[in-house]
Amino acid sequence: MPTMNIIQAVNDALRIAMRKDPDVVVMGEDVGKFGGVFRATQGLYDEFGADRVIDTPLAEGGIVGTAVGMALYGLKPVPEIQFADFIFPAFDQLVNEVAKYRYRSGGQYACPLVIRAPYGGGIKGGHYHSQSPEAHFVHTAGLKVVVPSNPFDAKGLLLSAIRDPDPVLFFEPKRVYRAAKGDVPEGDYAEPLGKARVTRAGTQATIVAWGAMWHEADQAAREAAAEGYDCEVLDLRSLQPLDVDALVASVSKTGRAIVVHEAPRTCGFGAELTALIQERCFLHLEAPIKRVTGFDTPFPYTLENEYLPRAPRILQAIREVVSY
Incomplete structure (x- = not known):
C-alpha cells in the first residue's frame, strides 16, 4: 500500500474519477498546465486535455456559475477555489442557486458539483x-460540507463527494497538505459522507475536531495521557451531514466534551456542536462543554501561532x- 500525503491523495482521487467517468471535469485558476497553486491537479492536463482540465479567469463567481451550468446539463464539475478565502465572490451562486436547485424543482433537478478549497x-x-x-x-x-484530516480520508471522501448527487464543499487543510502522510489504498474506494471516526479511544473526555485541528487534538490527547488523562478523539470528517450518533455516543461515554476549530469562536460550528451535546447528553455531562477556537478577530499574520488553537491550549x- 503506497504512502501518500493529502495533495497526492487528492490528485489520485481526481485521476481515478476522471478515468472512470468522462463527465467529470476539473476547473479553476491555474489548474491546467501549472497543476494548481498547491499542485493538486498536477499531470491531469497532460492526461485529459484542455476540455476536461480547464484554466479559468480569476473570477470565482464565474467559476462557480459556469460549474452550475455544467452540472445542470449532466457534467460533474469539480472546481477548485485557489484559497477558501476567495470563495466569497461566489457566495450568492452557492447559497441562492446551488443549494436550492433540488428543493426549488421539487426533486426534478440536482446540481452535482464538488467545490475543492484549501x-x-x-x-x-x-x-x-x-x-x-x-x-x-x-x-x-x-x-454538504466535508473536511478530511488525512490522506486516506481525503481520497475516499473526495471520490464519494464526486459521485454524490448533491453539491459538496470539500475543504482541504492546507497546513498539513504535505505534512500529513499515511497509507492509502491503490485504486478506487469510497469513504461514506456523514460518518465520523473515533481515532483514539478514551474514558474521561471527548475531543471533537476536524481537518488540520484533528492533528492538534490528537497531539494534545497524547500529551494529556502522559499526565494521566484518558481522552477520546473524534474526527468528524463530515460537518454536513453530521454524524450526531457518533458524537452523542462518545460524549455520553466520557461525560465531558472539548470542541476544537480554528475559525473564530462566535457562531463557529463549535457553537452548534455545543448546543447539540447539551441537548442530547445533558444527563451524562460531568463538566461544562469547552470550546478551543480561533479568536473573534481577522486572522493575524504575525501572531498566527497564538491565534490557532494548538495542542497546548487544548x-x-x-x-x-x-478536574471540574
Missing part, C-alpha cells in the same frame, strides 16, 4: 489566505474539564 491557517498567508469559512455553508440547507482545556 482552508485554514498555518502557512503565513495572512488574513486573506487563512480563513476557515465552513460555518457559512453548514448553515445553508442543501449543501491540553489546558483537558485539565480544566477533567
